[in-house]
Amino acid sequence: MSHPPQQRVPATYMRGGTSKGVFFRLEDLPPACQSPGRARDDLFMRVIGSPDPYAAHIDGMGGATSSTSKCVILSRASVPDHDVDYLYGQVSIDKPFVDWSGNCGNLSTAAGAFAIHAGLIDPARVPDNGVCTVRIWQANIGKTIIAQVPVSNGQVQETGDFELDGVTFPAAEIVLEFMNPSDDGDQGGAMFPTGNLIDQLEVPGVGTVPATMINAGIPTVFVNACDIGYQGTELREDINTDAEALKRFEAIRVAGALRMGLIKRAEDAATRQHTPKIAFVAPPKGYTAASGKQVAAAEVDLLVRALSMGKLHHAMMGTCAVAIGTAAAIPGTLVNLAAGGGEKAAVRFGHPSGTLRVGAEAKLVDGEWTVTKAVMSRSARILMEGWVRVPG
Structure with missing residues (x-):
């Protein structure tokens, strides 16, 4: 042959x-x-x-x-x-x-x-x-x-x-x-597709979880670490070796995708693994990064861990960082509240590999939040x- x-x-x-x-x-x-x-x-x-x-x-x-x-x-x-x-x-x-x-x-x-x-x-x-x-x-x-x-x-x-x-x-x-980044017409419409800064998201098998669902950079579902049993200091092995935890995160992601209008049926999420992202946030705490580097609570405004393609990311996806910066700039979102609330032109957040600074220009126009740009260095x-x- x-x-x-x-x-x-x-x-x-x-x-x-x-x-x-x-x-x-x-x-x-x-x-x-x-x-x-x-x-x-x-x-x-x-x-x-x-x-x-x-x-x-x-x-x-x-x-x-x-x-x-x-x-x-x-x-x-x-x-x-x-x-x-x-x-x-x-x-x-x-x-x-x-x-x-x-x-x-x-x-x-x-x-x-x-x-x-x-x-x-x-x-x-x-x-x-x-x-x-x-x-x-x-x-x-x-x-x-x-x-x-x-x-x-x-x-x-x-x-x-x-x-x-x-x-x-x-x-x-x-x-x-x-x-x-918040004008994502191809990604589900408005920056906050439900019209709310925080929703009570009903997740089958998990319960009702407060969530900020945002279209900015990439569609992202944010939840509080404490509401799902975490600290916000977790590293990859803490999540990715726990099959039950990964199932719970996927359930939250699917529920968010449905509420955001990104999918029509739960089974459609299997062929849309890249979006939306699921991330959990927490107020500043000290922790040891994956490299062994010590990150002090005073060095960051908040902690964020995010999953990509069903696994906890080793650092932070760039598009998710845009979503973090955008949500942090808007008073009342879970991300903003984790960072202490109020107006934020930029935040430095802790992720599994260390820290990252991202800025966003947000303003309220006719009762609707808009973000003109988000900036970061890579x-x-x-x-x-x-x-x-x-x-x-």
Whole structure:
């Protein structure tokens, strides 16, 4: 029996923030994969090594975590006043599907850098030395992200002394601005889809739990750590080794997705793992981060732990950080109350790997809260470039 040879597809393996993924230029994909559909999904699953019943991704580029099972497509902008389109696919680890329902805030950092690396930015706009402003159209959710990418000798500057908790080595700082993150028409409508800052969320098998459900950066369901039996200081192993806990979190997520109008039936959540996120918050406490670093209560405004693709994240998803900053800026949400209440232009929150600062500009207009932008700093660098090979 003859077997087809492997195909080579030009690709770049990049870290962005606390995630990493395989980046492609749209024009480099096989013709059948240049449009959305089964061929593209099959390619990305095979690149990552999914579905993998062993949850190891030995035969692919994935790392068998939600932070490392990602693919990205960049192309020249399809909308005015932008430089590139950025499309993100979250590849399921153990199931045969790719979730296109949201963005990856961490890889948004790498998208800005990759746009320059890949020649998708007019060379006349790239300074010899300084900062290149890359206007990104986030095609999954129809939002604008502005990346301020440092440039040295006409190339993206990747090395530097900016330290990001959850990433072992320092690198160059990239500032991200998520524009109008609360205007998520593609993600369920209003910033608060129920019309409330806090709802009493009825969760089958769990009970009634106070929740803040918000569309900002990514649809997110926030609950109080104390209401579900936690402190807010938990690390990955405290949650991810507890099968019953993971079931409870998924039940809360599904109930939130239904209340937010993101799904019509509970069973639809199985194919929408990427959104909404589920996170729990608590007032400041001291704790030991995953690296052994001591985080003092005085260093943070609140604690936040978030789950991605059914597991507690090792640090914090960038899009969820946008949701945290946005919710913290609005008096009366669970996030704001955990941070002490009142008006907040920025917060520093504690996560399993350390701390992160995020700012948001919020204002009340005609009785409705709106957020014009959220800002945070991340870093990115190329890990490998060339071709990824997949069986024909």
